[in-house]
Amino acid sequence: MQVREAMTSEVLVVGPEHTLRQAARMMSARGVGSAVVIDPDSEGIGIMTERDVLNAIGAGLDCDVERAAAHLTWEVVYAVPEWTLEEAAVAMARGGFRHLVVLDGREVAGVISVRDIMRVWAAGRMVSTG
Template sequence: MLVRDAMSSVVLTIGPAHTLRHAARLMSGRRIGAAVVLDPDTCGVGILTERDILNALGSGQNPDHETAHAHVTTDVVFAGPEWTLDQAASAMVRGGFRHLVVLDGTEVIGIISVRDILRCWIRGGHTKEVRSSTAVPA
């Protein structure tokens, strides 16, 4: 299965001047964990994730004053629509992140999350049995 088959083609895009509170409200309302940040001044594509917002709040920053621009990840790893889900999952593991922006050329056409990949693998019968020999205390 390919990234184009699993990605969400409805992408929340915000500008760099959005406050973290506004971004969080939009993400929460759509039940998503990331927004693509498009900066028309730099023609750059970045990503703002729930982790970015959590880190800002955890360090005491004000979500009504902090902007997406100050917290956006700009060294984004992009996926192509023709990537396999294995390639996307490998990129996520290597980079330590849970979302990939999907580009077709220079155009953002989607976003794919770990959850999207897992959902496809489970539906496709690619689940692996996990066995544990230790009990988890209650």
């Protein structure tokens, strides 16, 4: 199975100037563990995860003051829609990530998470053993 079949294509995108609270509220409302951060003033695409928000809170930072740009990963490992789920899982394990941004060319096509991979693999096992 390919990444395109398991990824979430409706990606939450936040700007670098959103506060951590704003990003956390949007992530919570959408039921997602990450948000893609696109900075219109640069070429980069970053990702903010629930762990980034948790680390900021744990450090005693003010979530109404801190900006997304200061609490995300810019050195993102990207997947492509044609990767297999195994390739995505290996990239996640190697990098210690739970989310990968999926790029189709230069456009964000989706995000694939450990949860997405587990859901697909578990559904396949239930079909093959059922």
